[in-house]
Amino acid sequence: MLSRTADHLFWMARYTERAENTARMLDVTVQTAMLPQSDADTEHSWQAVLGISELQNAYADKYQAVTPREVIDFMVRDPCNPSSITACLREARENARAVRGTLTTEVWEIQNQTWLDMQKHLRNGLLEHDPSKFFDWVKYRSHLSRGVTVGTMLKDEAINFIRLGTFLERADNTARILDVKFHADAAQGERDFYYWAALLRSVSGFEIYRKVYRDVITPARVAELLMLRADMPRSLLACMEEVVTNLRSVRNDLSVDTERFAGKLHADLQFARIDDILRVGLHDTLTEFLARVYELGNRVSRDFLVPLAA
Structure with missing residues (x-):
């Protein structure tokens, strides 16, 4: 193509x-x-x-x-x-x-x-x-x-590039929502439920959260759902799985390093635990993820598309 x-x-x-x-x-x-x-x-x-x-x-x-x-x-x-x-x-x-x-x-x-x-x-x-x-x-x-x-x-390269764009954009947005919302000063007490429920609804995750956890909404579980659950359509892990799959389908002689870069990002999410992420710091983890997704987008442009202007 x-x-x-x-x-x-x-x-x-x-x-x-x-x-x-x-x-x-x-x-x-x-x-x-x-x-x-x-x-x-x-x-x-x-x-x-x-x-x-x-x-x-x-x-x-x-x-x-x-x-x-x-x-x-x-x-x-x-x-x-x-x-x-x-x-x-x-x-x-x-x-x-x-x-x-x-x-x-x-x-x-x-x-x-x-x-x-x-x-x-x-x-x-x-x-x-x-x-x-x-x-x-x-x-x-x-x-x-x-x-x-x-x-x-047709299930060819065209749809692979369409889905690459969709899931790179979605990963970036989910990470930004998590980072900003977790830094917002949510009031304590009764408002907490509505605050976190609103965050979940912004990514169509409220009903999914109830089905998965069947318990009170907590920040740690919200972060886990939106970062590490492969069965949550808008999670970081689910997005990266789609990115890796579609990159594999359009690979060329120049894209080996880009595939490896995406695979490492996917593996880091796949084998992560939310307790470890919170211990290191959610903001630092998401900031690093956003930087890596931005770099991945640049690599995709370099290897397959019209390179982004410097």
């Missing part, structure tokens, strides 16, 4: 996943903001949304204060934010358009219609009137895109 074609497929998937992850974060923050809490706690929650995406400085350059309305606007449609939902869905559509001949008609139509419908929703005020409904729509369109891709695409 031509490297430019693989590059477009890879980034189409990453941008689609990124839009969904942003919608998940915003939706959970909107929901938890309705719980009884101080103004300081509310502001801290919205600051965490910016922190997860490393957008505090970009936001501060344009806005004077952190308010729900302005954070949502910045994260959804602000042209100054290249990671906004609007920017991500636009880039996903443009990458899909560039490789229409590689995609099935259904996959292209999903990407194109998502972009057109989003502009309509933003014009008719859905975001302002019912933000949760808008975020659910973004998540639904991402689910639809993945389902149609798996259900209609």
Whole structure:
């Protein structure tokens, strides 16, 4: 496969996943903001949304204060934010358009219609009137895109690069959510349940947690579920298993070191224990993981795609 074609497929998937992850974060923050809490706690929650995406400085350059309305606007449609939902869905559509001949008609139509419908929703005020409904729509369109891709695409290198992009992006986002949320100053007592439940819901993990642990929600178990459980679809380990599998399917003469790098990252998660991670420090572990995932993305670009600009 031509490297430019693989590059477009890879980034189409990453941008689609990124839009969904942003919608998940915003939706959970909107929901938890309705719980009884101080103004300081509310502001801290919205600051965490910016922190997860490393957008505090970009936001501060344009806005004077952190308010729900302005954070949502910045994260959804602000042209100054290249990671906004609007920017991500636009880039996903443009990458899909560039490789229409590689995609099935259904996959292209999903990407194109998502972009057109989003502009309509933003014009008719859905975001302002019912933000949760808008975020659910973004998540639904991402689910639809993945389902149609798996259900209609030939099982060849094209789908391998699409899934590489999806799971590298998902691993990065799950790690960022864990890192920021575990550093947030959650109130003690009754609010703890709602705080950790919201974190789990942001990665569709609340029902899974109940099924796996059948007990009270604790930070250590949340970390274990989202890092080390291979059967949790959005866990770091599950994402790395997909990355390793798809890398193996597209290997070339240049990718031996990249496969080894990904395999080491996967093995470190596969054989880790949450007690050891907490003893070393969750923040340090996640910071190292994010750095390694970033390096892995660069290696994939070097070996298979259009290299990232220096």
